[in-house]
Amino acid sequence: MTDLATDRLDGPETSSGEPARDRSADLAGAPHWSERRGILVAGEILVGVVAALAFTLLCGHISVNPLNRIGQVSGLAKIQQYVALLGLPILAVLVYTAWRGGSRRHATVQRLVCAALAGLATGVVAGGVVVALRGTPWPLGGQEGDPSQLIHMGTSLLDGKGLPGVYPPLFPALIALWAKLNYGGKGGEGFALHDLQIFFTALAGPMSYLAWRLMLRPFWALAVAVPSVLVFLDPIRPYSHVTMIILVPLLAACLRELRRAGELSTRSVLLRGAGFGVIFGVLFLYYSGWYLWSAPGIFVLTLFLFPWRGGGFVVRRTLLFVGTTVGIAGVIGSPLLYQIVKEGATTPDRYAYIVNYVDPAYVLGWMSDRSGDATYHNWPQAGELAGQTGFALMLVAAVGVGVGLGLRNMAVRVAAAVLAGAWLMRFWYASHMAHEQMVQLYPRTTWIIMYCLIILAVVGLMAATDRGRGWFERSFRAAAGTVAGPVVPARATRQLAAGLVCALALFATMGASWSVDRYMPQDEKTNTMGIDAWRAHNIKKQDGSCPRFAPVKTETPPRPCADPIIKDWEPEQDKKTLHCANVQTEDWPAVCGREAPWLKEQKANGQK
Structure with missing residues (x-):
């Protein structure tokens, strides 16, 4: 099987061009440090996190006025210059070891390079937010929309009033905690949200990549993580989409453990179940919405995967794993679960916007309520075949390959199950919208459906590559009448993988720049995503002065910036329509x- 980003060593073959002395050094002797799983995992975590946060800090030195377009373009160019200066040497090391290095060294370099690229991808986005907010301590969104609600929730927590309602409490709690530690408590919630938006945006790439490393080899984990995080990441609420991105691979890893619970000791089952329970419980408090859309498909898939005919011993071990996971997750998430059971049915969502007016079967694009000049008459643009674009057709074809060739892969099963469940719930809520006058957040299924399609497509390409090489190997050997040695040299596979990583890195830099550009400040009258940064520049700082680049300073006559709003969170009145x-x-x-x-x-x- 081909392994474009292998974790294992290549076997010796004369066609690889690698000297026998180097191969024997690779394969003989005591275990090398690069073979120790704990060290390698720690290395990937460290490299990804450091790359993301260090690049974000570096972008703090970009000196431009983000309120004019020339300044924004110069800032975007400087970000690209920085990422090129850091990324090109990293890629050069990867390419060099693919051509000249031994198997073990290249495998280690490949893991670390993929982790670094995941960190740099969202480091660029976070760095762009730093540039967009240069001169103001306020967050994207200022004191309006969702950011205002988060700020008021933080104030309620600082006032000791808790969070009535069904909103996940962990992120507002982080706002309150950081405001207390770094900004003197009450009144600093907006500044705390500013910091947390940037911090969690930067970490989105490493978190996504590391979650997928539970299921996939480095190259394929990067191939899922980078496009997904660039498409779905919203720096205004980075906790929401990151939860979705890491939840799916965690569900796949959990169900994989469920399948093998009968082979494990009681202690191992309890520890693994407890680990997943803690993670799922914390994620539920962080953002719970994706559990709703995932639940139907995962429930049915779990019933299908449960070893009902495995015998009493296997069934008991599996039930122990499930019970431990669900029990601990339920205990940790119980505060929010209680509120959902108590108030969930009386918390309607009645906010409709452009995505509620378009064909509900369209799931390959997203528009926020900052839609600019777009309306449901001109967005989305129809494609060439039955309204579907070339991208849609290629994606669907790759999905078919993924389902056809990769169905034994747990990631494929989970993605397909989540997609099917979310698809049915989407149309259930959409079909009742007119009668019940409720949206119930069904447009958010667009994200998780498209995410599952990306997963299926990437894993489909992986399965097709593996199957293709296996078929080629068997056919060539049968024709040549030999069974000795692989047909495709391992070095050629490594070189191809290095080239594909370089291509993925190029996509990441372009995609991240596109993502950043959407958040560059634009006047409120444009009604684009840039108004969120523009609003942050129009609120007074702690000393009562306007931010450095406040647009109100250039108006004739100048007007004062807005005063900070400090109040507790209050639920909005339900108007029934x-x-x-x-x-x-x-x-x-x-x-x-x-x-x-x-x-x-x-x-x-x-x-x-």
């Missing part, structure tokens, strides 16, 4: 089926 955002007043009847609410109020007050 949908609120249709991204719709002009005159279009409300055609979209929502009723007048805009403010028009009714104006008529009641006798205004025109």
Whole structure:
């Protein structure tokens, strides 16, 4: 089987071009440090985290005015210059060891390079946020929208009032804790959110890569992690999408352990179950929404994978694993579970926006409520074949390969199950939207469905590559009448893998720059994603002065910046009907089926 990012050593073959002396040195003698799994895992973690955070800190030295477009372009270019100066030597080492190094050394370098690239990918995004917020201590979003709610939740926690409602409490708790430790407590929640947005955005790449390393070899883990994190990462709420990205591979790893629980000792089953239980419980408190969309498919898949016919001993061991995992996760997540059971049914989501007005079967693109000039009439643009684009057709074809060739892979099974469950729930909620006047966050299934499609496509390519090489090896040997030695030299495979890693790194730099550019400050009247950074530049600092690049300073006449808002979180009043955002007043009847609410109020007050 081909191994584009192998963890194991290549076998000796004369066609590799590697001297016999080097191969024997690789394969003989006492275990080398590079063969110790603990050291290698620690190395990947350290390299990924350091690359992400160090690059983010480096971008703090970029000196531009982020409020004008020339300054933004210069900042984006400087970020690319930095990542090239750091990334090219890293890739050069990988390519060199692929051509000149021994098997063990190249395998180690490959692991570390892939981890570094994962860190740099989201380090670029976090560095871009640093540039976009240069001169202001406030977070993306300022004091409006979701960031305002998070800030007020942090204030409630600092006031000792807790968090009534069903919102996951861990991230607001981190805001409150960091505000208390670093900004004097109450009044510093916005500044704490600014820091946490950048920090968790930077770590999104390493977290995604390391989660996928539980299931895939380095190259393939990187191939899933980088596109996913660049497409789905939202620096305004980095905790939400990161939870989704790491939850799926963790579910796959957990179900893989379930399948082999009967082979393990009681102690091992308890430890593994406890480990997964702790992780799932903490993630549930961090962001719980993805558990809802994953639950139906995972429940059915678990029933299918459970060793019902394995005998009493195997069944008991498996039940012990499941019970330990679910029990510990339930205990850790119990505060939020209690609130969901108590108030979940009385917490409707009635906020509709552009993604609620388009064909619900469209799941290969996303638009926030900062939609600019886009409307449901011109977005998404129809593709060439039944409305599907070339990208959609290629992705679906790769998904078919993944299901057809990789169904024995647990990652494929989990992705397919989650996709099917989320797909059904999406259409259930969408089909009831008109009657019940509730959205219930169903557009968020777009992310997890597209994520599962990416997983299936990448694992499909991996399966096709493995099967293809195996078929080629068997066919050539049968034709030559020999069974000795591999047909494809291991060195050639390593060289191909190095080239593909370089290509993936190039994609990562371009994709990360695209992601960053969306968040560069733009005037509020544009209604684009850039308004979140623009808002952060219009709020007073702790000393009462405006941020350095506040646009209000350049207005004629100048006006003061907004005062900080310090208040406890309060649930919004339920108005029992949908609120249709991204719709002009005159279009409300055609979209929502009723007048805009403010028009009714104006008529009641006798205004025109």
